[in-house]
Amino acid sequence: LLDAMGMEPEFLIWQSHEYQQTILAIGLNLGVALGWIALRTSLQRARLAEEKMRRCTSEFSMVMSQHFTDWRLTPAERDVAVFLVKGLSTRDIADLRGTSEGTIKAQTNAIYRKAAVTGRTQLLSTFIEDLMDDAWVPADAPQTAA
Numbered sequence: 001l002l003d004a005m006g007m008e009p010e011f012l013i014w015q016s017h018e019y020q021q022t023i024l025a026i027g028l029n030l031g032v033a034l035g036w037i038a039l040r041t042s043l044q045r046a047r048l049a050e051e052k053m054r055r056c057t058s059e060f061s062m063v064m065s066q067h068f069t070d071w072r073l074t075p076a077e078r079d080v081a082v083f084l085v086k087g088l089s090t091r092d093i094a095d096l097r098g099t100s101e102g103t104i105k106a107q108t109n110a111i112y113r114k115a116a117v118t119g120r121t122q123l124l125s126t127f128i129e130d131l132m133d134d135a136w137v138p139a140d141a142p143q144t145a146a
Contacts, residue, residue: 063130072114077107084108084124
């Protein structure tokens with residue numbers, strides 16, 4: 001409307017318009033650059049996390065295998081022990097192995113006896129303890145008053 005009347009306010013002169021466009025272009029380019037940096041950083045962190053997870057999984061498998069060897073588990077007991085650690089129920093393990101629940105219960109009891117544990121929780125904690133660093137254990141445990 002102001003243009004039609006021949007009145008151009010000062011803030012609409014071409015120089016201020018060019019300044020605005022320049023500032024917007026700089027801001028846009030800066031945003032793209034920072035977005036690219038954030039994306040690269042995020043992808044690097046994701047790759048690092050995947051690598052650490054692979055290493056952890058591999059170490060956990062080695063720890064389990066070593067314990068199974070130390071406990072002299074049979075191949076069937078090894079399979080059942082892996083399923084126990086994964087959290088499957090007795091019925092699910094029986095279905096997967098194509099055996100009866102009674103067989104799985106007997107194998108589970110044999111695993112617990114050979115591992116010198118009383119249940120699934122202690123069995124799992126046996127593996128986790130081997131993976132945990134000693135730094136997680138407090139150096140000076142608080143003394144309880146007697």
